Amino acid sequence: MVPNRSISSTITAASLALILAGCVSETKTSMRNDSSQPDYVRGRYVYNAFCAECHDSGEGGAPTLDDTEAWESRSLGFPSLLTNHATEGFLNMPEKGAHTDLSDDAVRDAVQYMIREIARGE
Numbered sequence: 001m002v003p004n005r006s007i008s009s010t011i012t013a014a015s016l017a018l019i020l021a022g023c024v025s026e027t028k029t030s031m032r033n034d035s036s037q038p039d040y041v042r043g044r045y046v047y048n049a050f051c052a053e054c055h056d057s058g059e060g061g062a063p064t065l066d067d068t069e070a071w072e073s074r075s076l077g078f079p080s081l082l083t084n085h086a087t088e089g090f091l092n093m094p095e096k097g098a099h100t101d102l103s104d105d106a107v108r109d110a111v112q113y114m115i116r117e118i119a120r121g122e
C-alpha cells in the first residue's frame, strides 16, 4: 500500500508541475502580445503631453499631424523606423522630444498614435 501511495502522489506532483508550467508560459505569451500591440490611448496621452508642443504648432520645423504633405517624404509605411527616429532623435527632432524620461514603449505608442492621426487627415 505504501509504495502505491507514493507513486500516486508523485504523479500528482508531476501533473501539478505541468499545469503550473502551462500557466506560466501562457502568461508570458500574453504579456508579450500586449506589449507588441500599440496602445493608442497611452499614445494619445503621451503625444498631447510631450509631443504636441512641437507637432501641433510646427515649432522648429516639426511636421504637424494635419499636414499630410509634410509627412509624404517621411517613412510613414515604416513605423519602426519612425519610432527609432523619435526614440534616438533625427535631424531637428530631439531624442524622445527631449523628454528622455519617457520609456521606449511610450514613445512607440505616441508614434503609432501620430501615424493613425496623419492617416485620418488623408
Ligand code: HEC
Residues within 6 Å of the ligand: 046, 047, 050, 051, 052, 053, 054, 055, 059, 060, 061, 062, 063, 074, 075, 081, 082, 083, 085, 086, 090, 091, 092, 093, 094, 096, 097, 098, 099, 102, 107, 110, 111, 114
Ligand atoms: C522640441 C520639439 C519637438 C518635440 C517635443 C517632439 N518633436 Fe518630433 N520632430 C521635431 C522636429 C523639428 C522634427 C523634424 C525633424 C527633421 O526632419 O528635421 C520631428 C520629427 C518627428 C518624426 C518624424 C521622423 C522622421 O523619420 O521623419 C516623428 C515620428 C516624431 N517627430 C515623433 C515625435 C514624438 C513621438 C514626440 C513625443 C515623444 C515628439 N516627436 C516630440 C520636433 C519635436
